[in-house]
Amino acid sequence: MASETDAPVDGVLIGEEATPIDLTEQAEVADASFAQVSQVQTVINHIHGDIGGASFGISGSRTKSRRTSGPVSGHEMAEARTRYERHESYEAAAQQLGRCNMVALIGTAGTGRRTAALNLLHDFVGGRREVVVELSPAYTLEKLATREYRKAHGYLLCDWPKDDVDGSIADFHLREIRRRVRDAGAYLVITATATSLPAGDQILWQPPPARDVLLAYQVAPEIAAEAAAHITPEHAMADVVALARDLAAGAPLDQALGRLESAGRRDVVAWFDAPRSRGELFEMAAMAFTAGLPEASFESLLARLESIAGIGMEKADAVSADDPMPSRRLLRVAEGSLFSLSPGRRLEFKVASHRTHVMRELYQRHGMRLWEPVIEWLHECAALRDNPSAQAEVARGVAILASVSDYSYVDSTFLTPWARGNGVMRSQATAAMAVSWLCLDETTRSEVLRTVSSWTRASAARPKFTATLAWSGELGIRFPLEAVRMLWLQIRNSEKPVRHAEIALARLFAALTEATGNALPMLDWVARQISNDKRIGRAIDPLIRAILSVLSARADGVGIPTVTAHLRTRPDSAVPLAKLWSAVLVKRPHRRDALAALYDAVCAFDERDDDDRDHVRALFAALVEALPAKERPLLAHDLRRYAISRNTDENRLEILLSLLRVFLSPAVLSLDTIGKHP
Structure with missing residues (x-):
């Protein structure tokens, strides 16, 4: 990878000087980019929730545990020790x-x-x-x-x-x-x-013999011996354990073996072993990178790839209106094909793992005659203006390519060029989405962490922006403390407002809450940082705005405040949240926005639910201890006025007013009374 000193300076050339790009002026592009990364994150969350095996066809990937640093849970330790051989x-x-x-x-x-x-x-x-x-x-x-x-x-x-x-x-x-x-x-x-x-x-390291693993799960010796004969070096231990569990649960041997990854690969290898035309190979390459798109969208992208590859151009003069036109759509999903058409007319592989196996065969069997046009086409796709679904699938495809080839090749060919891309920033979102997919594969997770860290430290604006997008997604979920440190330092040390880093911090909080239910390490870290920061006045404004963005965060900008959702899953987060609110509330220019966030978070709780009432009481009790004494009556006055201005219904207003008395008489409620009703 080239060093930052070798990189061209981002900017718009004027004479012999360059004006640095001000990303704060491209709010619409930034918002759209974060939305794209968020949509991919939703898909990844779904994969984690519903699939216990390999992720998007990458054998050996670990989908249950999202955080990749910190204390290992007792549950994971127990799982690891189950029938270990x-x-x-x-x-x-x-x-x-x-x-x-x-x-x-x-x-x-x-x-x-x-x-x-x-x-x-x-x-x-x-x-x-x-x-x-x-x-x-x-x-x-x-x-x-x-x-x-x-x-x-x-x-x-x-x-x-x-x-x-x-x-x-x-x-x-x-x-x-x-x-x-x-x-x-x-x-x-x-x-x-x-x-x-x-x-x-x-x-x-060598894995334990497959037969010994099967026997450890109490599979009958004769069945274990026959099943072990079907295990190849390509099978991950997760495949062997899944097979052992199926057989131990009484599944027939042929049915259990049918679930192994190798069955899907045999179909793919058979397809590639047969004579194939250039058109078929480029169509298969297009599917490897864009499977899951609507049929019409796929055909549009395929036509562009074929144009780049020069397919059909040599016979352009010979084409006449009377020439037969094959039913290409029917042939594409005919019997024996690897493709299928969903009821919504989306083109997909018949077996999800086919996508990985196809990518492996394309990479191992074919050289630059195929890959040069494909690479040029992928660069175009990454920068598409109005097709975020295509960019999301391209990102997924590039991550799969990294799993079957070499990460450094994928980084130098796609990730870093996209992160540095010129023009209106669209390829940056594709790079960030690819990072999220790469985090699902244990073979590339640590490499991509270092890549994004280098983007964050870059002097150029575009890779820094790409890094903020990446930290707000799966990479931040896997490495929350690294993510919050990088984003915080970018906000703290920048001479200009860094709006995209503030957005990323808020989205990281929302992503952690939605994916794991626990953003407490992030909240604790930010609370410590702001309490130890000695700057005053406008010098600390960027950090205050960043905290305010976290306290105001909502998943995808809609729904209940993330603070409310987090307090429901982690009531112990009331203390760090109160410290963050206190840091913002004492800043007069930001008080109204902080009050709005507090009001929205409190009103999102159900006042009829005892647990929710206790969460609110805990938050206000923590606020009492976090706020300076002289600020409490002022806050009570301002919050009362704000609640009235929002036309709060009488029942909720009565509850708010009773809580406001806490600020005037802290002895009424303290941390010792959390969970006790007045």
């Missing part, structure tokens, strides 16, 4: 961990490295709540060497990308890591495909 690689890793307090499991994705790591850490530190902590793959060797490790804690660093540093420097950092981990009586397990750690710290 210890084998030769595991025993070697346990011996290494016992000797050195750290070990790296080196192997391919989908081979059960994470599950093994959780079992190793449980064996050494036990399964107590929050005693196993997952570290962000953004950690470098240097950062690992400087962090503090807690006594008798286990640390997991999954999918760690190779840290390319000089050998002598790496050795220095490694000695410090070992010393710190050992002195703390802690344990560190790393999983990676390659690592900067020396060979002595590495275990070349």
Whole structure:
């Protein structure tokens, strides 16, 4: 990837100077871009809610746990230990961990490295709540060497990308890591495909034999032996476990085997093994990147790809009105085809996993004669003006391409060029959507984290904007603390208002609440930052506006306030939310907007529901303690006037007025009385 110093300066050339792009003046484009990322996030949330296996055909992806750093839940630890089969690689890793307090499991994705790591850490530190902590793959060797490790804690660093540093420097950092981990009586397990750690710290990971996994689930020995014969190296451990569970539940062997990923691949390989015309191959390439679009939209995009590839041009002079025209639509979904047409006339693959297998065959079998036109076409699609659905599918397709090829190729060919794209900013949204899809694959998640972090630190405006879009989606859900830090620093350190970063912070709060029900780490972090910030006046205005955007957030701009939804799922968030509201309410220029957000959040609760009433009481009790004493009567007066100006109904106004007395007489209600009715 090119360095930022090599990048062209974004701007509109005037003579020999360039005027930097002011993204705050492109509010409509920014809003549309965030809306596109949000729509993709809705699809991803649906996948997480309804599918327990691989995501969009990527074998080995982990869909249940969204957060990729922080304490590992007791539920996940228990799941990892269920019928876990210890084998030769595991025993070697346990011996290494016992000797050195750290070990790296080196192997391919989908081979059960994470599950093994959780079992190793449980064996050494036990399964107590929050005693196993997952570290962000953004950690470098240097950062690992400087962090503090807690006594008798286990640390997991999954999918760690190779840290390319000089050998002598790496050795220095490694000695410090070992010393710190050992002195703390802690344990560190790393999983990676390659690592900067020396060979002595590495275990070349091999998954347990498929037959042993099946037997661990109490599958009959003769059935286990027959089923294991159908398992290939391409199958992830998740596939083997799913097969074992099906067989243990009494499913017939042929039915259970039919669900394996390999069945879908056989159909795809058979299609590619047959003689294919250029037209068929380019149609298949178009489907690999745009499956799921309406048939007419697909045909329009396919026509453009065929034009770029020069298909049909050589016979243009020979075409006459009497030439036969084949029924292409019927042929496309005929028997033996990989395509199907939904009742809504959307073109789809007959089996969802076909899309990944098709992409793999296209990449492995065909060179630049196919890919040069496809790449040019994808760049056009990424910048389309009025087809967000096509851009969303292209983003998904590019993420699938990364899973079957090489991430660095996808980054240099698509992601970073789109992030830096010229003209009206549309390719930036496509890049951000691709980032969200890439976060579903354990093989690319850590790589894309580093890519987006580099965009955030760029001096150019366009990659920084793309980064804010990416942080507001799945990347922020996976790495919430990294996301909030990056967005906060961008807002804090910018010399000009950074409206898109403020929007991203609010959307991150909404995304975390909707996807996980828990944005508490983000709220706690922001509350600490604003309480420790010593700037005054207009210098702190950007941060106050950012906090106000969080407190006013609503999913997709509609529905109940996100604050209300979050308080319902996490009542303990009342304290950090009160600190944030207090920080805004004491700023006179922002008080009315803060009052509006508070009023909307409170009125979204059901005053007839006891739990909701307690949530409101908790929030007001926390506000009492967060606000300076001299501000309480002023706030009570202003909130009363605001409620009256909103034509509040009498019943709700009575409740609000009773709560306002809290500010005048804090002893009436404090944190000790939360949950107790007056």
